Amino acid sequence: MKSYLPLIIGMTLVTYIPRLVPLTFLTKKTIGPKTKQFLLYIPYTSLSILIVRGIITAPQDMKLATAVGIGTAGLISYINGNMVLSVFAGIIGSYLIINIFI
Amino acid sequence: MIKNKQIKHEMKEGLLVALPVIIGYLPAAMAFGLLAKNTRIPFIDTILFSMMVYAGASQFMALELIKAGVVNGSIILATFLLNLRHIMMSASLSVHFKKFDRRYLPIVAFGITDETFSVSSFNKERLTLPFVLVFYLLSHISWWLGTIAGYLAGEVLPASLQSSLSVGLYAMFAALLFPEIKKSNQMLLLSIISAIIYTIMHYSKIFAPGWDIILGIIISSSIGIIIFKDEVETVKDVKEVEN
Numbered sequence: 184m185k186s187y188l189p190l191i192i193g194m195t196l197v198t199y200i201p202r203l204v205p206l207t208f209l210t211k212k213t214i215g216p217k218t219k220q221f222l223l224y225i226p227y228t229s230l231s232i233l234i235v236r237g238i239i240t241a242p243q244d245m246k247l248a249t250a251v252g253i254g255t256a257g258l259i260s261y262i263n264g265n266m267v268l269s270v271f272a273g274i275i276g277s278y279l280i281i282n283i284f285i
Numbered sequence: 286m287i288k289n290k291q292i293k294h295e296m297k298e299g300l301l302v303a304l305p306v307i308i309g310y311l312p313a314a315m316a317f318g319l320l321a322k323n324t325r326i327p328f329i330d331t332i333l334f335s336m337m338v339y340a341g342a343s344q345f346m347a348l349e350l351i352k353a354g355v356v357n358g359s360i361i362l363a364t365f366l367l368n369l370r371h372i373m374m375s376a377s378l379s380v381h382f383k384k385f386d387r388r389y390l391p392i393v394a395f396g397i398t399d400e401t402f403s404v405s406s407f408n409k410e411r412l413t414l415p416f417v418l419v420f421y422l423l424s425h426i427s428w429w430l431g432t433i434a435g436y437l438a439g440e441v442l443p444a445s446l447q448s449s450l451s452v453g454l455y456a457m458f459a460a461l462l463f464p465e466i467k468k469s470n471q472m473l474l475l476s477i478i479s480a481i482i483y484t485i486m487h488y489s490k491i492f493a494p495g496w497d498i499i500l501g502i503i504i505s506s507s508i509g510i511i512i513f514k515d516e517v518e519t520v521k522d523v524k525e526v527e528n
Binding site: 187189191193194201203209220222226228235236237238239245254255259261265272277 | 460
C-alpha cells in the first residue's frame with residue numbers, strides 16, 4: 184500500500200506554521216487598539232464563514248442534511264447554550280433528513 | 286502549597302471546558318477514520334493524519350483530493366490556504382498568551398483549532414497556562430482516538446448515520462457561534478455580514494480557489510472596525526482584552 188507520509192508531513196508543516204508564527208512573534212510586541220478590535224472579531228467572522236462554507240461546499244446530496252444539522256445545532260445552542268446537546272441534536276437532525284429524503 | 290492548589294484548580298477547569306469539545310470531536314473524528322478507511326488509507330497513516338495535521342476540515346478535503354487523484358503538492362497548497370485562517374486565530378490569542386512561559390508556546394500553538402480557539406476566545410478571563418495545556422491536550426487526544434475508533438469500528442454504524450457524523454464538525458461551529466451572538470447584536474450583525482461576504486466571494490470567484498476563506502475573514506473583520514467605530518460595546522470588549 185502507498186505511504187502517505189510525505190503528504191502528512193507537508194500538510195502538518197503548512198498547518199502548524201500559521202498556528203505558531205503569530206503566537207511566538209506577536210507576544211513580544213504591543214498591539215494597537217485598532218488591531219485589537221480586528222482580532223476581537225476573528226472568532227465571529229471565521230466561525231460564520233466556516234458554517235456557510237460547510238453548507239455551500241457540501242456534496243449535492245448532503246447539502247440539505249448539512250444545513251438542517253447546522254440549523255438544529257444552532258437553534259438548540261441559542262436556546263440553552265449546551266454545546267454537547269446541540270452537536271448531538273445536529274447529527275440527529277441531519278440523520279433524519281438523510282433517511283427521509285435520500 | 287497554595288500555588289499547587291491553584292494550578293490543580295486551573296487544570297480541572299481546563300478539563301471541564303474540554304468536555305464539550307471532546308464530545309463534539311469524537312463523532313467528527315470517527316467520520317474521518319471511517320472515510321479514510323474507505324479511501325484505502327493505511328491505518329497508521331490515518332492516525333498520523335489526525336495526530337500531526339490535526340485540522341478537521343483540511344483532513345476531509347485531503348481525502349476527497351486523494352480520491353480524485355490530485356498530486357501531493359496541490360493537496361498541500363490547498364491545505365495551506367484552507368488553514369491560513371489559523372494565522373488570524375493565533376494572532377488573536379497571542380494577546381492573551383503574552384503572560385505564558387515562552388517555552389510552552391510551540392506546544393500551545395499546535396493545539397489551536399477552530400474549536401479550541403473559539404472556546405478560548407469566549408473564556409478569555411480563564412486563560413492560564415495549566416488551563417490551556419490541559420484543554421488543548423485533551424482535545425487533541427480525543428481527535429486521534431476518535432479517528433482510531435472510526436477506522437476500526439465505524440462500519441458497524443448504519444450508512445446514513447456515518448454520513449451524518451461528518452456534519453458534527455459543522456454542528457459544533459454553530460453551537461459555538463450562536464450562544465455568543467445572542468449576547469451581542471453587533472456580533473450578530475457582523476456574523477451575518479461575514480456569511481454574505483463569503484457567499485458572494487465564493488460564487489463570484491473573484492479570487493483564486495482557496496483564498497476565499499482567509500480573505501473573507503480579513504474583509505469581514507475590517508468591516509467590523511469601520512461600522513462599529515464608536516460603539517460602547519466594542520470599546521468595552523477591547524478593554525477586556527487589554528487586561
